[in-house]
Amino acid sequence: MPLDAEQLLVERQRLVWPSRFLKQVGGFQEASARMHEDTDAAVRSFLERRGMKKGDLAKFVEEAVRWRVLDQTLAQTKTRNVKSRGRADRRRH
Numbered sequence: 023m024p025l026d027a028e029q030l031l032v033e034r035q036r037l038v039w040p041s042r043f044l045k046q047v048g049g050f051q052e053a054s055a056r057m058h059e060d061t062d063a064a065v066r067s068f069l070e071r072r073g074m075k076k077g078d079l080a081k082f083v084e085e086a087v088r089w090r091v092l093d094q095t096l097a098q099t100k101t102r103n104v105k106s107r108g109r110a111d112r113r114r115h
Contacts, residue, residue: 055083065079065082065083066079069082
């Protein structure tokens with residue numbers, strides 16, 4: 023059964039940020055993340071070339087995480103739906 027919008031949000035929160043990594047800051051969840059220094063340099067360079075400032079890194083990472091979670095959630099849902107359809111087809115025969 024496909025997930026509705028509210029279930030997707032709950033699933034995203036569960037998958038992305040275990041509570042031990044979160045800290046409430048002015049209405050936002052603050053999280054710590056580590057990345058390889060080469061990745062950090064590449065991302066910062068990418069943002070600088072596009073005229074973004076230092077504070078834009080958090081926005082960039084948040085957007086990237088949201089897209090990744092959406093991608094993973096859709097892939098899981100598609101897989102579950104395919105398996106579900108397969109079971110339903112076998113029951114009909």
